[in-house]
Amino acid sequence: MNLKGRHLLTLKDFTPAEIHYLVDYAAELKLKKKSGEVGALLKGKNIVLIFEKASTRTRCAFEVAAFDEGANVTFLTNSQMGKKESIEDTANVLGRFYDGIEFRGFKQETVQLLAKYSGVPVWNGLTDLYHPTQVLADMLTIQENFGNLKGRRLVYVGDARNNMGNSLMIGCSKLGMHFVAVAPKILFPEEGLVEEMKTLCETTGGSVTLTDDIKTGVKDADVIYTDVWVSMGEEDQMAERIKLLLPYQVNMDMIKATGNDQVIFLHCLPAFHDLETSVAQEVKEKFGISEMEVTNEVFRSRHSVVFDEAENRMHTIKAVMCASLVG
Ligand code: CP
Ligand code: NVA
Secondary structure (H helix, E strand, C coil), rough: CCCCCEEEEEEHCCCCHEEHHHHHHHHHHHHHHHHCHHHCCEEEEEEEECCCCCCCCCCCCCHHHHHCCCEEEEEEECCCCCEECCCCHHHHHHHHEEEEEEECCHHHHHHHHHHHHCCCCCCEECCCCHHHHHHHHHHHHHHHCCCCCCCCCEEECCCCCCHHHHHHHHHHHCCEEEEEEECHHHHHHHHHHHHHHHHHHHCCCEEEEEEEEEHHHHHHCEEEEEEECCCCCCCCHHHHHHHHHHCCCCHHHHHHCCCCCEEEEEEECCCCCCCCHHHHHHHHHHCCCCCEEEEEECCCCCCCCCHHHHHHHHHHHHHEEEEEEHH
C-alpha cells in the first residue's frame, strides 16, 4: 500500500483497504514506540499545524508524533490566512516551506483549498463537517478491544449531525460495520450523506440505522459512543441542546440496555462528565445539571476506554503523516 502524497480531508476519499492499512500501521508504530526504538521516518521534514479552533489532543498528537519520528513543527494560530490573505495565497506560501499541513477550523472548504493550492499533503484535524483522524484512533481502539472491526455494532448517541456523527458513519460504512445513530430526529445526520453511506454499505456489508428510540437503538451494541452536545462554534445553542439531549445522556441504564456486558464506551473528548471545568460550572449554574452527555459513573466505569482512545490519536496521526510523507 502506498499513500505517499495523499491528503486526509475525509475518510470518504479512502478505500476500506487503505483505512485498514492506516489502522494497522498505527498499531505497528505504537509497538515501536513502546519498545523504546527511536524513530527517524520523518527526519528533515517540516510540518505546520494551523488551528482556528481550540485543541488539546489533536495538537499534541501531531507534535509528539512528529517529534518521535524526527520532524520539526510550527504551531500557527495567528496567521494572515482568511484575514489579510486568501487561503489560496497562504497555501502557496506554506507549500514552499513545509512538507505537510494540518488544519483545524470551521469550514471544510478551507482544508480543501489548502489541499488544492499547497502542493503538499494536507490533513484535516477537524472541521465543522468531519474529524477523520479521530475516527482512525477510534477504529484502532475498537480493534484492540475486539480483535476485529467488520460486523461490529457502533451506536452513536447524541448530536448525530456533527463532525463526529458524520465521520463515524463514514468510517463504519467503509469498514463493513453497523452504525446506529440514536438521536432526536432533528439531530439526525444530513440525508444526502446518509443515502451515500447506505449505498456504500451495499458493497461493504455494513449498515446505517437512524432512530430516536434509545432502547431498541442501543441493543446489542459493541460500542457506545457519544460526543459533546454543543460543538465548537455552536455555543449559543446550549439551552436548546440540553433540552433535546438530556434523555439521551449515556448512563448505566443505557449501558445495561445494550445487553452486552463487554460493551465499550468511547468519547472523542473533551467530555462534560463532572464539574471540574469553568464551562461545566457555568452550565451547572445556568441549567442546574452537573453531567451532560455522559455520567461520571459510565466515564469512570470498566466499560470506558476513553484514555486508550485518546492515546491512540497520537499513534494514528503518526501513521497518517508517515504514510503520506514517506509512503
Ligand atoms: N478529540 C479531539 O479532537 O480533542 P482536542 O479537541 O483536544 O484536539
Ligand atoms: N464535536 C466536537 C468534537 C471535539 C473533538 C466539536 O467539534 O467541538
